[in-house]
Amino acid sequence: MRVGPVIPVVAIDDLAQAVPLASALIAGSVRVLEITLRTPVALAAIRAIAEAVPEVIVGAGTLTRPEDFIEARNAGARFGVSPGLTPALIEATRKSGLPLLPGVMTPSEVIAARLAGFRELKLFPAQQAGGVGMLQALAGPFPDVTFCPTGGISAETAPAFLALPNVACVGGSWLAPKAALAAGDWDAITELARWASGLDSR
Numbered sequence: 745m746r747v748g749p750v751i752p753v754v755a756i757d758d759l760a761q762a763v764p765l766a767s768a769l770i771a772g773s774v775r776v777l778e779i780t781l782r783t784p785v786a787l788a789a790i791r792a793i794a795e796a797v798p799e800v801i802v803g804a805g806t807l808t809r810p811e812d813f814i815e816a817r818n819a820g821a822r823f824g825v826s827p828g829l830t831p832a833l834i835e836a837t838r839k840s841g842l843p844l845l846p847g848v849m850t851p852s853e854v855i856a857a858r859l860a861g862f863r864e865l866k867l868f869p870a871q872q873a874g875g876v877g878m879l880q881a882l883a884g885p886f887p888d889v890t891f892c893p894t895g896g897i898s899a900e901t902a903p904a905f906l907a908l909p910n911v912a913c914v915g916g917s918w919l920a921p922k923a924a925l926a927a928g929d930w931d932a933i934t935e936l937a938r939w940a941s942g943l944d945s946r
């Protein structure tokens with residue numbers, strides 16, 4: 745969460761996109777990347793990036809089953825991201841040793857995550873959960889929690905999230921648009937990455 749102001753969230757449809765994407769992000773000074781386990785080639789994409797572009801910190805997203813953790817770690821993922829948190833996922837992150845950025849959406853979920861030892865949380869889906877106002881409201885009762893809001897954030901709205909004291913970074917798919925991926929427009933992704941990596945965060 746402290747590597748840069750933005751974590752790109754990407755679903756890879758074609759394995760051939762993986763390494764050029766990671767290289768394009770690095771060229772724009774984005775050094776962290778989340779590949780979601782939502783496509784058949786996701787684990788292979790993580791493996792390819794971990795091997796070919798080791799300067800990128802590649803993580804696995806959409807971890808929803810305990811077995812996802814071992815598979816992601818074995819593919820070379822350095823961290824995991826989940827849309828929510830359950831006792832089974834807490835056990836899986838401990839057993840696998842794969843660090844987890846867990847998703848929360850309500851105060852009760854923040855309380856449960858803190859009791860399990862997490863202080864860095866993903867607010868998901870951030871915009872739909874109340875966006876900037878929700879994060880400002882959560883700062884009062886949870887002053888020791890830092891968020892990576894993700895979901896429904898855009899290039900236009902990212903700066904307002906990053907200006908909040910309890911936000912370290914934001915996540916989102918807007919940094920690697922599907923159309924640019926499909927067209928192999930790596931220059932466009934590098935340009936977006938360069939802009940995003942220069943955003944101020946607290």
Ligand code: 3PG
Binds near residue numbers: 868894918
């Ligand atoms: C997702 O669930 O795909 C991520 O949270 C990214 O959401 P976004 O596409 O709204 O940025």
